[in-house]
Amino acid sequence: MAAGACSGLLLPDDRVLEVDGVPAESLQQVTAAFRESQGTVRIKVSSRIVFGGFMYKKGELNTSLQLRWFILSDELDGSILRYFDGRNTMTRVSKGDIRISPNDVSSVRTFTHEGNGNKKLGVRITTPGRVWELVSNRGDAEARKWAELLNARIRRRVQRTSTMADATEAQQVAAIGSKEAGIVPQCTRL
Numbered sequence: 368m369a370a371g372a373c374s375g376l377l378l379p380d381d382r383v384l385e386v387d388g389v390p391a392e393s394l395q396q397v398t399a400a401f402r403e404s405q406g407t408v409r410i411k412v413s414s415r416i417v418f419g420g421f422m423y424k425k426g427e428l429n430t431s432l433q434l435r436w437f438i439l440s441d442e443l444d445g446s447i448l449r450y451f452d453g454r455n456t457m458t459r460v461s462k463g464d465i466r467i468s469p470n471d472v473s474s475v476r477t478f479t480h481e482g483n484g485n486k487k488l489g490v491r492i493t494t495p496g497r498v499w500e501l502v503s504n505r506g507d508a509e510a511r512k513w514a515e516l517l518n519a520r521i522r523r524r525v526q527r528t529s530t531m532a533d534a535t536e537a538q539q540v541a542a543i544g545s546k547e548a549g550i551v552p553q554c555t556r557l
Contacts, residue, residue, distance in 0.1 A: 385411035415440045418516050420509060423448060425500040432482070432502060439516055446491075446520040455472060465492060465499060467520045477510055490514050497553070504519075542555040 373426065383391045386400040387409050401408055417439045423432035431474040435450040445468035466472075473493045480489045480502045488510035489502035502508035 381409050383412055385409075396488045398446075415442065417441055417446070418512065420513075421504050422453070422513070423502040423504060425502070427497060434504065437501070437513075439467070439513075439520075441520075448517070465494070466519055469521050471495075472517075472521045475514055477519060490517065492498075492517065 371410040373380055383397050385391055386397055389396075390402075391397050391410075397410075416544075419436070419438040424435045425432055425514050435452065437448060437450045439446060439448050445466060448467050449467040450462050450464065452462055453459040466467070472492055473495070474491075475493075478491045478492050478500070480487050480500070482489050484528055487502050488507040489500055490513045501513070503513065506555040
């Protein structure tokens with residue numbers, strides 16, 4: 368889909384509801400809006416995605432920190448934290464995923480990562496088979512946000528009646544180019 372190339376946050380079965388305040392009635396309409404745009408395009412999306420952003424991941428074998436694009440999504444059978452080599456949905460390669468549920472994760476905690484003389488807040492996810500260390504590249508507030516969202520998903524099993532997230536998440540506005548979205552930088556026209 369055209370919109371997926373812009374945000375890096377859309378999944379194949381997400382739906383574009385509005386483009387620049389106009390109800391999206393067809394893929395052709397959405398594509399035309401992006402083509403005709405001279406800059407920022409605002410879209411409203413029905414999505415399972417809860418949050419996304421870049422973090423550094425400590426490798427299991429190669430223990431150096433590697434920058435990865437992470438997406439937390441709520442699925443029918445629980446939540447999944449997916450990570451990729453980049454954000455662009457057209458070129459990114461999936462590098463793996465972490466199932467996030469009370470059965471799969473025993474704890475999520477923030478920690479201070481010290482490296483190269485710098486201290487950064489990170490998130491430590493403990494599973495039966497591995498301890499994952501993720502370090503925010505956008506500051507302590509974002510690391511706390513990740514920890515809060517992940518902890519909410521291990522305290523209770525996420526219940527969904529459809530493939531869409533709950534009302535606040537399902538009607539989230541992917542305000543491309545707006546700081547209020549916090550996770551979608553800017554969309555350029557196709």
